[in-house]
Amino acid sequence: MENAIFITGCTRRIGLHLTKRFLDEGYDVIAHYRKMTPELEVYKNRNTVVIRADLTSPKDIDSMVDQLQRYTRSLRAIIHNASFYEKTSDDLSEAIKQYQTFFNVHMLAPFLINHKFYPLLTRGEGPRDIIHITDTNAQNPDKRFCIYSSTKAGLENLTKSFAKNFAPQVKVNSIAPGPIVFSKRESEEQRKAILAKTLLKKEGGMESVFQAVKGIMNNDFITGTCVCVDGGRSLG
Template structure:
């Protein structure tokens, strides 16, 4: 494939929405997903190729890196959206296992894919190709209950800066730091209202807000090493 936009974690929520919107805008899209789910039919219906890989294990990361390297001659953009989110368990062994899983998903997988596709990104016919890391506003101000999640997202944010330096001038590397975009099914109404109450714009953002930030980065030829916060002002509400 030539001039393709690759999105990891595109089987649901933000990744799914961005894959469909980019396809709608005329991009050639290739979607990664973790597990089978009904939403994949939407991607397949739009003719978007889908690749399965478990990014929580080294074998899955290497499998995806090699498959993408073989399939993609030139890459217009690589969007690292794949993510996992849960509180840190009290049990030390469980916490250590979670640390390793989050490290692989949020840091090792992006690192390996960036390396594997560096040549394809440099072969893009666009003035600049792009890598976009989806981080989190709590990478800068961690929530202790989610300390492992926040630390791994902070590591991803730091990788954005490293790759911006390494891959310039051809490849732009930026990050998008979401706030309350779309609540999980397990969020209670009380928690939802608490979070919305801590957000200046008093609402959850929705997936389109992330897509608009992504499109802005793809369109802007002079932005690299930057982070766009898409959080409705939550990160500054109580400074």
Template structure:
């Protein structure tokens, strides 16, 4: 029987590449997106099943959960990867963005884990992987809401690991300088890498390898792995 995965934020960057990697292994992939449909269209050509929801909207989260409950008998992997990233000034000027930060990083993962618990438990080894951040332990003062929302997801990882064992394992990945954005200037890139002991941009493959590590090591739950080239040592 084909294994099944749900990846949120699958339209770009890590979510997109992870979806390709799991499709390569024969998974049935449900590829969630909000507005980044371009990448999901490419995944759909390979057989991925697109599913749209705006995680800032509770009704859309509920509708997505209901749709998945009706479509999936068992779910092998749930990757809570969807993200939004706003600094303090943006948050302070826009209440909707403040709400979105907590909705996307905390409320939606909570609803997905609880709503899909039966499907995860029905899998041979149901696994949840939450994508948190190296800043959950040493937060950036410029991104207070973002860091605290990711910290909520990190704590949620521990709580669900306790509650859902032994049927479901719950772990987290804390990424660091994996892949710079196009708008990042050279000076910013050099500054970040100078604070990273391994002094390189990690790329997405180490993240994908860590997902597979969590999947293949069935004695891990409640664990969080930093994939950051050592940057957390210096922030």
């Protein structure tokens, strides 16, 4: 492989959609997963390398780096999509465990992966990108999800730090999705309340995130910024 796209958290939702769309456009994709799903299994026979790693474990990240270097000589982009999303526990001891997990996945893993894969990004010609998928909660936190929101905010800050550290060779930006596709956990009442505070009054759909990713990749003069894909949710 040459100039592959490396995406974390590819088994469902945004990560799975990005994998499919990049394959449709002819890219080689290296898809990270923690637990395999039938949906991701479908793409193993296309131009895809599928690599398992637990991003809460630095040892697993090192192993993933070793594996990936066997499959590709260079990377066109790294997209950090892997995420944990749940309410902050009322039990303080449980909340401490949550914080460690969320910190590892949302901040430590991207930090390590960016540094370890930097040599692969700087090989070859043309623009190179790192894109962090964050959340509108990073800018306007939901009090029920304070641990999730704060670690996503930390990833937003890392975006700016890496943009400074990796310029001019690599562009580093983030995308903050809002109500993209509701999950089953949201009731009809909750959905209506969310859309009431969303200026465009609808879900964005997975394709809106892919279009934002491609927009960043196609623009060679944007780095260190956040693109909100939230239908105006952050202003509601």
